[in-house]
Amino acid sequence: MTVICRQVCSRPERGWRGIVALASLALACLLIPIKLASAQQWALTLDSVDHSGFALRDVRLVWSGGKADLRLGKLRIADREWRDVKLSCGELNFSATGLDCRKGLLKLAGFASLPVSLSYSKASGSLAVVIEQASATSLAQLVPGLAAWKMGGRIDATFELTPQRVAVRAFLADASFADAAGNHAGEHLAASLHAEASRSDSGTAATAWNWTVDFAWTGGELFWQPVYLQAEQQSAHLRGSLDDNSIRIDAATTQLGKLAQVAFSGLWQRREQVLERLTLDAQGIDLDKAVTTLLQPWLDQSALPKLSASGTGSVSFEYAAGALQKLDVGLDSAALSASDAATATNTATNDDAVRFSLAGVNARIPWRRDAATQAEFSAAAGSLGRLPLGALKLPVSMNGLNLKLIKAEIPVLDGKLILENFAAHHDGDNWHWHLGGALEPIAMPLLTERLGLPRMNGVLSAAIPDIGYADGTLSLDGALVVSVFDGFLAVTGLKVVDPLGKSPRLLAEVQMRHLDLGMLTETFSFGDITGYIDGDIKGLELVNWRPQRFDAKLISSPGDYRRRISQRAVQNISSLGGAGAAAAIQRSFLNFFDTFGYSRIGLSCVLADGICRMGGVEAAPLGYVIVKGGGIPALNVIGYNRQVHWDELLSRLQAVIAGNSRPVIR
């Protein structure tokens, strides 16, 4: 016997409630034949069911001996359409109270079948769908966009639908996924999801739901280029509401394993598609873990320095009205260090590799968009390159995008770097800042020893009147003065263009006055010269920290002092001129004396296009005088080579200092 129940559904209510309505309708149809006869087989056919959320075409239900087969010619949900959908129930029970489809199989044309059970209770109006041990592969095929992914694993899921409530419980076991390139993949994944939504009876016309979501990631590992994560009981609990206008997260707490606890809330406007408000509070951030798992993989991609950190931190912020309103950052007993990216070939010692480090860092940075606040940053110790830094404190006053630091002292070896009157502001595009400061004397023997340079005597100190940064250029107003070798070295007009870029450009004028040649030559094992020297480097330009051009001149200081030059120094000076330079002396005569008197020493170099145009204290026939004799025995050193490649000059200088050069003396 066959009953044909032809009906076109009227437009039911919005939302999944329609599904329940549909189930009721099907049931109503089903109930008819039961009363008609106890037949062996019957069939039900519906031409079409239309709903704003879904549509069915060519619905055919065949029941026979406790089993049932449902066929949908076409099923459309939202924009997605499936053809030839089959649901067969191994056991179908129905009665006046409801419908129960057990051992069901859902089959879509061209796809693996999905084990499913359905039950509908008329009394509560609830529909329950249970998916047991479904393969992730077959589920993924149903979702557009996942077709290109390799999926695996098992899913158990229960859906409970009533007119007032939706609940989903899902468990994922031994699941895996991967995109074609393998750059986004997960393996052995286990997770559970429990989500519920219930209608809030506010009495208003708009449909509103209150929802909660509990999610736990309990097993497996994830790689999301370039970040790799392992499951360690990460979980999230979210509570919020949803209506036609907005999605609201009232409270969300997440436990990201040992990484951090994060709480957040927010409001998303659905119509305008804007984030209206977001507050986030991350506490107990394990800095070591955060840096190694989240930050370092990004740095490794571009071979940037290796960072390491320890201690705990916290971050919280509030975003509203299209801008960050407040930001709080805290660090507790943290340590930070940056070292050169380790290349496989370089197994440099750890000391050399560490560029910068700070230990015992505590920070409280409470930034507010529209209020003045005070930030505290302190470190117990640190290092910059090979130089140790002492305890430092940076009390920064903040007012929106204006930052000020009155004074801070950073101990460096036995001296101190003093920063004063630091002020920075952001004009909407760029940061501008300037600061003044001073370097209180550092003993040169200590400094040079630390830097692995030849031991120098004297002290290094500096006055830094004003350093400013604007438009990508770091510039120094006034003079950077270094007291060294009993005289001083002053740098004026210092500018560094694009200091952090690929090829920074440095411009400066350098003046050296009254440098003790004895100390200088001793330091660089250049032989011995007694006296003092002045120097000027005009128009110095370095690109990528290498000299491009300058106009440099060294000349013995005016005044009355002892002027002697040793035989070795003479030979070394001659070597600088290369094969073309010569000392106008007789070798045999020279050999009797260790030192000679001089009246003036001078050497100049105008560098351009990699070539140094050399000169001396005065012109000589076919050359220039580098050392002009005076006293007894007197001797002149004359250079004949006017043009020398800068690189060659440098290597000659290095050879001279290394003590393995032989001058050509004619």
Add this chain to the structure above:
Amino acid sequence: MNMHRNSVLAGAAMMAAVLAVSACVTINIYFPAAAAEKAADHIIDEVWQLQQKDAPKKAEPATEKDPTK
């Protein structure tokens, strides 16, 4: 006489120059495939350390005897 000798010399020189120029040009136009292959082998052997570690690896071309190491 002297003039004549000079002009003969100049003519010969001119021809030599032309020859030399054309010879140079010829060398520059064609890619030195054999040399490139040899250079590649040399570098690959070093990068993969084929010569040091597993010397009797596989049948390599007979030209692969590079004693400079």
Add this chain to the structure above:
Amino acid sequence: MTKTLRTLIHIMLAAFLLTGFAHAQGNLEINTPAIAQLKSAMQGRHAQLAPFYASGAVGLAHDGTVQLRDASLVPLPQRGAANNVIAAENADRAALYREIARANGNPSWEAEIRSTFATRWIDKAQPGWWVQNASSVWAKK
């Protein structure tokens, strides 16, 4: 005039002889600091790449690069490092081909040097490694 010309001829003959000599010996200039530096970086990196070649995760492509053939052969924890090492190797290889061309005064040779290398990398690959043929099809050697 003759003197100038003679000098010119000498220079040219010398140039010809030198080039010819170098050519007859079949040597390209590969001993520049830049090439040495690239070579040593690649040599150091080989220890990291060799297991990937052996497992088949990484293969030698016909364009003179190395490519991730089958990411699933690299355990997830190492996948990021594998991507980095492949990117670094390919950057160095590209620089090597460019440098050799430049060191020999012919930057336009870069493509030919690359393809020469591509062939030689593949020829010298160990048995069991994966290599690509001219139509980008992978095969195990």
